[in-house]
Amino acid sequence: MSREVFERQHEAQWTALDLSLARLEGRQAARSVPADLPELYRQVCHHLALVRHRRYGADLELRLNRLVLRGHQQIYQGQIQQGQSGGFAGIADFARRGFPRLVRSEKRLVGLSALLFAGPLLLMTVFVPHHPEVAFSVLPPSTVEQMGQQFSPGGSLEAGRPVDSDVLMFGYYINNNIGIAFRTFATGILGGVGSIFFLVYNGLVIGTVTGYIREMGFAPQFFPFAIGHGAFELTAIVLSGAAGLRLGLALLSPGPVSRGRALQQAGRISIRILYGAAGMLVVAAFLEAFWSPLPQPAAAKYGIGAVLWVSVLFYLTLGGRQRGS
């Protein structure tokens, strides 16, 4: 069959497919797929194969290629995200069961991440009071001074701050803390090196500040402030580190699949850990901006803080378990 006869025979089908696809792609997309679309699409697939085989010409091939690509996109869209229910119900289910299960399924990486973060943190907390000069080699002196001032008796924290600056601090915590979590995750793709760096570095910084505050004798102001939101914030940083390590591990030890495929699988798992961690950081930012600075008695702060820590740990270790398992 010559090309132009072929074109005359099938032009009507191509136009019909083009129109159906244009309707599906439009802004007010008709979500109901026309009944004849799959049939039409398969026929045009067949035509494309014929056009290639018979070498009818590059322009016709391009035209049908484009039609088939558009049909392919309409018919197979969303295939990859199967198994993840969206919408509000999906999010609620993820928070209730999916997330703690996911964290437990990666418990070795979570443990490693916790070690990399909490190790330097505790080390500096204990060490800096004995050698306060070390604080200045970890952080610039201005930062150390500022931290000291904030928590000194009668400092900015105790004097209270205007309510509207709570919103300012909320924005700051969102931007800064979730940004840290995202960076810790993203740099995990460099064989895990980036995540390890951010975990250790943030552990060092937080530990140094804590140690320095202890040395200055401001602990009675600092710990009641930090304990509440710390339950969510410190845990979430550990989890985002674990998500990053998961990415890095896929490159270092891909298992029975290619590195590319292992990386994609790891990406789909770790991004869900990161979603959970980001949710926890939003909670932490709320607490840090609106609860932690309240002038409640230290005992109340410690009590609530302990409840929050226990809740977070119970949530992650027990959440979503089947009864009797």
Added chain:
Amino acid sequence: MLDTYRPVETPEGVEIGLRVAGPVPRLYAALLDLGLRMVLYVLLLIPAGRFGHTGVGLFLVALFLVEWFYNVVFEVKRGGATPGKRQMGLVVLHRDGTPVGWTASVIRNLVRFADFLPYAYGFGLAAMLVDRDFRRLGDLAAGTVVVHREPVALGARVPAAPPLRPPAPLSLDEQRAVIEFAERLGTWPAARSAELAALLGPLHSAAREDGGEGVQRLVGMANWLLGRR
């Protein structure tokens, strides 16, 4: 052009071609998007500045959302392209040619931070130069490619002429060569067309000096081969 052509086999058993996009158009797209975000920040800062600390706090939340999710929202909700990519005719797809979804888009745009390291997309550029699909680290983790939206415009039509039966049966490749010669006629000077036609002397048996006549006969054969008879 050939080495940026990526065939994807569909479940129907037919191949569709994607044309992957290299670093340069993607850099231009990123710069356009950067400019747009800067304009957006200025527009947000003007009202935010009037509400004191609350305004700045809300601005910081907006800054966070835009900085990390600008690309994601456009890629998923606006057909795989940010305004910059749309301007450059680029679109983000899954590696199998389907439109990019939330999961993949979030992954590729968070990992963008690692691509940006150590300076100005250093790692991302290195990954793109090594990978045959120009994928940066974020694309590798998400399983996505950035492709050109529109195929190259080819396909001038064969000019109409009285059909002429070739003197001997032609193979598929020979038929293609004659038709493509006729399709591209307008893109060469007449002298070059005549010169090319002279190579096919035995086919059209026009005198070598009379290049125009040879060209005419070849166009006639192309018409015959296309079925205009």
